[in-house]
Amino acid sequence: MLLGHGSRREEANRGVGELAAQVERRFPQRVVEVGYLAHGRPTLAEAVAAALRRGAQEVVVVPLFLYDGVHVRKDIPEQLEELRQEYPGLPLRCTASLGSDPRITEIVLDRIREVGEG
Numbered sequence: 001m002l003l004g005h006g007s008r009r010e011e012a013n014r015g016v017g018e019l020a021a022q023v024e025r026r027f028p029q030r031v032v033e034v035g036y037l038a039h040g041r042p043t044l045a046e047a048v049a050a051a052l053r054r055g056a057q058e059v060v061v062v063p064l065f066l067y068d069g070v071h072v073r074k075d076i077p078e079q080l081e082e083l084r085q086e087y088p089g090l091p092l093r094c095t096a097s098l099g100s101d102p103r104i105t106e107i108v109l110d111r112i113r114e115v116g117e118g
Contacts (some may be wrong), residue, residue: 004064013036
């Protein structure tokens with residue numbers, strides 16, 4: 001499951017859906033869902049329920065956050081704990097946030113190159 005912050009503007013949330021579609025194309029044997037933490041639907045809980053309806057046997061949440069602020073350190077773990085209570089026995093794990101992975105640095109450099117060096 002890809003978990004974004006979410007935006008009040010629906011068009012801003014489309015990027016997470018596009019990313020999910022790319023992941024699903026790379027892993028067609030997996031159920032890929034999208035959830036939003038603060039704004040937008042489905043919520044994390046709704047996305048977990050949707051994944052289970054689609055046959056998921058476990059859930060791996062990937063927080064699409066660059067840094068480990070309050071959402072990553074507090075809000076997501078609290079919501080995951082609530083879901084563990086709701087779905088006892090369901091393997092429910094969470095990856096690290098995107099953080100300052102060197103691959104993100106390369107994307108930043110690519111974006112700078114796209115507008116020209118000068």
